[in-house]
Amino acid sequence: MGNGRFAPSPSGDLHLGNLRTALLAWLFARRTGRGFLLRIEDLDRVRPGAAAQQLADLTAIGLDWDRPVVRQSERSELYDTAITRLTEAGLTYECFCTRREIQQAASAPHGPMGAYPGTCRDLTDGARATRRAEGRPAALRLRSAVSDFEITDELHGVYRGAVDDLVLRRGDGMPAYNLAVVVDDADQGIDQVVRGDDLLSSTPRQAYLATLLGLPVPHYAHVPLVLNTAGQRLAKRDGAVTLGDRLALGETPEQVMSLLAGSLGYRATTAAELIRQFRPERLVREPWTLDPDRLVATTPGP
Numbered sequence: 001m002g003n004g005r006f007a008p009s010p011s012g013d014l015h016l017g018n019l020r021t022a023l024l025a026w027l028f029a030r031r032t033g034r035g036f037l038l039r040i041e042d043l044d045r046v047r048p049g050a051a052a053q054q055l056a057d058l059t060a061i062g063l064d065w066d067r068p069v070v071r072q073s074e075r076s077e078l079y080d081t082a083i084t085r086l087t088e089a090g091l092t093y094e095c096f097c098t099r100r101e102i103q104q105a106a107s108a109p110h111g112p113m114g115a116y117p118g119t120c121r122d123l124t125d126g127a128r129a130t131r132r133a134e135g136r137p138a139a140l141r142l143r144s145a146v147s148d149f150e151i152t153d154e155l156h157g158v159y160r161g162a163v164d165d166l167v168l169r170r171g172d173g174m175p176a177y178n179l180a181v182v183v184d185d186a187d188q189g190i191d192q193v194v195r196g197d198d199l200l201s202s203t204p205r206q207a208y209l210a211t212l213l214g215l216p217v218p219h220y221a222h223v224p225l226v227l228n229t230a231g232q233r234l235a236k237r238d239g240a241v242t243l244g245d246r247l248a249l250g251e252t253p254e255q256v257m258s259l260l261a262g263s264l265g266y267r268a269t270t271a272a273e274l275i276r277q278f279r280p281e282r283l284v285r286e287p288w289t290l291d292p293d294r295l296v297a298t299t300p301g302p
C-alpha cells in the first residue's frame with residue numbers, strides 16, 4: 001500500500017478550507033491503510049515562517065504524518081533528472097513567449113481555453129538563436145503529443161481535460177509546479193492524491209506527464225472547496241478563518257475540529273474520534289459554505 005499526502009504552499013497561514021482539505025487527505029489515507037506524508041511546496045510564494053506555522057496548525061487539529069517533511073526547494077536534482085530525461089527523448093522545447101504574448105495568442109478563437117498555442121514549438125534553430133541573443137529568458141515546455149487526457153477521480157468519475165505544451169521549467173530557472181508535483185508524488189510513493197477540486201483541471205496534464213516519465217498515475221479524489229457567503233472560494237480576507245484567528249476569539253481546537261467534522265456530516269471533536277466514523281465513500285460532494293462571523297454560534301457542541 002502506498003501513501004497519501006498534503007502538499008501546502010507556504011504562502012501564509014492555512015485557512016479553514018485548507019485545514020478541511022488536509023483533514024480529508026489524512027482521513028482518506030489513514031482510513032485506507034496508507035501512510036500519510038507532508039510536502040512543503042516552496043518553489044515560489046514563500047512567506048518566512050509560514051511552513052512552520054502550517055505544520056503547527058496541522059498538529060494542533062490532531063493530524064500526524066510519517067517520515068520527515070519534504071521540501072521542494074531541496075529536491076532540484078530530482079526535477080533536473082526528470083527534465084533531462086524528457087529532453088533526451090526529444091520531448092521538450094524552449095519557449096521565449098512573454099506572459100502577455102501567450103495571453104494574446106491563447107485568446108485566439110481556436111484551441112482549449114488558456115492552453116499554450118504552440119508559438120515556439122517549431123522555431124527554427126536560427127529563430128531560437130535570435131531570441132536567445134535578444135536576452136529573452138527561455139522557459140522549457142513539454143512537446144505534448146496529445147491535446148487531452150483522461151483520468152479517473154473518486155468523486156468526479158472519468159474526467160477528460162486539456163493537455164497543452166505545459167511549462168516544465170520556468171523562465172527564471174525554477175521547476176514548474178506540474179513537473180514537481182508529478183516527480184514528487186512518484187518519488188514519495190504517493191498513490192492517493194486528495195486535494196481541492198480547483199486542481200482537477202490540471203490533473204490530466206499531470207497524469208499525462210507521469211505516463212511519459214513511466215511513473216504510476218495515482219488515485220485521485222478532488223474534494224469540494226470551502227466557499228464564503230458570496231459563493232466564492234474562501235480566502236483570508238473573509239474574516240477570522242485561520243486556526244490562529246479562531247483560537248484568538250476564544251475557541252478551542254476541539255471546537256474547530258467539531259466544525260470541520262460537522263461540515264463533513266460527522267459529530268466529533270478530535271481527528272482520532274472522527275477517523276473511527278469516517279467513510280470515504282460517503283463524502284459530501286457539495287461545497288461547504290462558511291460564514292466566519294457566525295462560526296462560534298454555529299459550531300455544533302460535542
Ligand code: GLU
Nearest residue numbers: 007008009041181195199
Ligand atoms: N501546493 C498546492 C496548493 O497549495 C497543492 C498541490 C497539490 O496538492 O497537488 O495549492
